[in-house]
Amino acid sequence: MDDDKAPGRDPEPELETEGDGRTWQAGGLEPMPIRKLPEAPPSIHLLGPTVFLVALGVGMGESYMWPRLVLIFGPEIRWLFLIGVTLQAIVMLEMARYAMATGESIFSGAARVAKPLMWFFFVTAILVYIWPGHLSAGAAALEQITGVPWQISGCIGLVLVGVLFTMAKVIYNLLENVLSILIGLLVVGTAVVAAMVGNLQDLTSTLTGMLHFGYFPEQALSAQWFPVVVGAIAFAGPSGMQQMWYTLHLRDRGAGMGAHIPRIRGLRHADEEETMPSRGFMFDTDDPDELAKWKGWRRWVTFDALLLFWGITMLVTISFTVLAQSAARQNPNVATLIESGERDAALNAMADSFSAAGSPMLGSIFLGFIALIGLNATLGLFDSFSRGQADMTYHFVKGARRFKISQLYAVFLWGIIIFGILILLFGPADGPSSILDTLAFLSTFAMGAYCVVLLLVNNRMLPKPIRPRWWSNLIIGFGAFFYLGMLFYSLVEFGVVVS
Numbered sequence: 001m002d003d004d005k006a007p008g009r010d011p012e013p014e015l016e017t018e019g020d021g022r023t024w025q026a027g028g029l030e031p032m033p034i035r036k037l038p039e040a041p042p043s044i045h046l047l048g049p050t051v052f053l054v055a056l057g058v059g060m061g062e063s064y065m066w067p068r069l070v071l072i073f074g075p076e077i078r079w080l081f082l083i084g085v086t087l088q089a090i091v092m093l094e095m096a097r098y099a100m101a102t103g104e105s106i107f108s109g110a111a112r113v114a115k116p117l118m119w120f121f122f123v124t125a126i127l128v129y130i131w132p133g134h135l136s137a138g139a140a141a142l143e144q145i146t147g148v149p150w151q152i153s154g155c156i157g158l159v160l161v162g163v164l165f166t167m168a169k170v171i172y173n174l175l176e177n178v179l180s181i182l183i184g185l186l187v188v189g190t191a192v193v194a195a196m197v198g199n200l201q202d203l204t205s206t207l208t209g210m211l212h213f214g215y216f217p218e219q220a221l222s223a224q225w226f227p228v229v230v231g232a233i234a235f236a237g238p239s240g241m242q243q244m245w246y247t248l249h250l251r252d253r254g255a256g257m258g259a260h261i262p263r264i265r266g267l268r269h270a271d272e273e274e275t276m277p278s279r280g281f282m283f284d285t286d287d288p289d290e291l292a293k294w295k296g297w298r299r300w301v302t303f304d305a306l307l308l309f310w311g312i313t314m315l316v317t318i319s320f321t322v323l324a325q326s327a328a329r330q331n332p333n334v335a336t337l338i339e340s341g342e343r344d345a346a347l348n349a350m351a352d353s354f355s356a357a358g359s360p361m362l363g364s365i366f367l368g369f370i371a372l373i374g375l376n377a378t379l380g381l382f383d384s385f386s387r388g389q390a391d392m393t394y395h396f397v398k399g400a401r402r403f404k405i406s407q408l409y410a411v412f413l414w415g416i417i418i419f420g421i422l423i424l425l426f427g428p429a430d431g432p433s434s435i436l437d438t439l440a441f442l443s444t445f446a447m448g449a450y451c452v453v454l455l456l457v458n459n460r461m462l463p464k465p466i467r468p469r470w471w472s473n474l475i476i477g478f479g480a481f482f483y484l485g486m487l488f489y490s491l492v493e494f495g496v497v498v499s
Contacts, residue, residue: 024282026461027112032102037283038259040296043303048176049249050304053092054312055179055380056242065232066317067324072225073217075209075325080229081317082210084236087482089310090475091243094454094468096301099247100256101294101466104280106247106450107392109457115396117453121446122392125241128443129385132158132420138374141367144351154424157375161382162417166410168266172252175383182376187312190319190369193362197330198322206321223494230486231444237313240443244450245384248391256297257281264387270406276394278401285463294466323366386412448484451476 023031069077098109111118135157139150146153168174220229238246251258260281262274283290331352355363390408393400400408454476458468468476 022284024463029108029112030279032104032280032282034284035257035260035281037257037290037293037297038254040293040300043296043299045300045303048300048304048308049246049253049255050092050308051176051179051183052249052380052384053238053242053246053309054183055376056238056245056384065228065235067321069229069232070206070209070321071324071328073220075205075321076212076215077217077220077229078206078209078321079211079213079215080233081236084233085310085313085317087475087479088237088243089305090472091451091454091479092246092305092309093302094458094472094476095243095247096250096255096305097298097466097468098454098457098462099250099258100297100301101462102280102282103251103257103259103261104247105251105388105391106244106453106457107388108280108395109461110453111396112461113453113456117449118392118396120449121241121244122389124442124446125385125388128240128446129381130416130419132378132423134374134377134381135420136374136424138371138378141370141374144367145364145371151424155421157378158417158420158424161378162414165383165386165413166267169269169272170252170263171266171383171409172249172263175379176253179376179379182372182379183312186369186372186376187316187319189365190316190323193365193369194319194322194326197326197362199326202322202325203318205325206318226494227490230490233486234444234447234483236317237309240446241388241450242380242384243447245388248384248387250301252387255301256294257283264390264409265406267406267410270404270410273404273406276401276405278395282463285465291465382413382416385416386410444483444487448480448482448487451480451483455480 022034024034025031066078066081095106098104098106102109107118107121110121132154135154136150139154139157142148142153143150164174165171219225250256251261252263254263257280260277262276265273283294285291285294351363351366355361386409389412390405393408393412394403394405455473459473
């Protein structure tokens with residue numbers, strides 16, 4: 001930023017001439033050189049960076065939180081899930097806008113607006129995502145099947161994740177392939193089991209419940225349930241910072257201008273990594289051919305958002321909701337357990353109900369799905385956390401660029417693994433109970449905050465021809481108001497945050 005700029009105010013981004021080439025100056029960071037935008041791939045595809053969001057998003061929200069709300073308030077409450085997952089699909093498209101246009105993560109975009117915004121997310125990631133809660137839940141389900149203590153299988157799983165990522169030549173390629181297989185098993189498996197133990201009435205009530213807009217029973221406004229509802233809406237799909245990490249997966253996928261950025265390699269292959277540039281790139285938005293390619297990339301990511309992300313997330317939660325309703329008929333005690341918040345007991349009771357509905361094998365299969373969800377989430381979260389922290393450290397911590405970004409990735413990866421093992425062996429797997437409310441608050445607060453950051457980044461740091469439409473800004477603005485408004489209402493009115 002020039003010395004004569006007004007303090008505290010970012011300049012309007014503009015194209016500038018620097019030497020023999022043009023650059024795009026956005027915010028106070030280094031300008032981005034103008035490069036050619038690669039040709040977009042076909043819009044219709046099977047695999048893509050959305051697989052990471054699905055892996056992160058299909059967790060306890062879809063398998064437990066929403067089935068619980070359905071059993072307490074009826075399937076009509078699912079209209080809130082429809083709002084939540086649709087809002088996240090729009091957020092995904094807007095996260096992709098900046099990442100594909102520049103090759104930078106949304107964290108760098110936030111730093112271009114104001115560096116403290118980026119540091120807020122750096123600290124929040126450490127506070128919220130170092131606890132191995134997903135893995136411990138999956139390991140507990142695996143213990144019901146195999147008898148192996150969950151602490152042992154959890155620790156083994158953590159080490160295997162670390163070895164897998166350390167040995168990989170290109171981490172993105174390995175993870176996309178592994179998660180695609182695991183998610184395929186989860187989607188197909190839950191749908192098959194739901195068809196076996198559910199009935200048409202369960203499916204119909206689950207689907208039509210999404211159309212009861214405005215339904216909100218009085219009990220849901222109580223101190224016991226309002227925070228739960230707010231948390232469930234936030235967890236309709238990926239929650240917290242997971243959408244922000246998606247921008248890094250887009251970059252490693254080579255989406256848009258991410259094709260000009262080197263990919264992160266496993267530590268064993270770190271010496272093969274090209275030098276990471278200190279800033280992203282911009283394409284010529286005054287060139288009609290470049291804009292035509294940009295529209296192709298937008299079609300590509302829109303297919304990802306609407307069909308793969310929205311569709312798969314919706315299918316899995318429909319399956320689990322049908323399973324929960326079927327389990328409640330077989331064992332009415334399930335609803336009581338779910339209402340009391342005993343997650344482990346409720347999941348075991350649901351597994352018993354599936355066994356009673358068909359065969360003991362169905363109960364084991366159900367617990368296997370819970371273990372699979374824990375593995376999916378752990379693979380996605382550990383990679384995403386390490387990727388995000390390494391990116392911010394490399395670009396914004398003085399002296400960090402003497403290391404390769406793959407080496408920084410490995411430091412954060414093994415750091416979270418070692419911490420996870422210590423927690424599994426000697427402490428509460430979900431983190432100290434005294435700070436859980438704070439962590440839940442930060443996770444949902446981060447979602448409202450990243451909506452605000454999206455509005456600032458996309459409308460101030462991008463050239464006008466590729467900025468979002470008014471309706472997209474309106475939806476993201478609604479997201480910021482919704483997440484932050486409901487969160488603080490819960491805090492002020494009931495003295496509690498999401499749960």
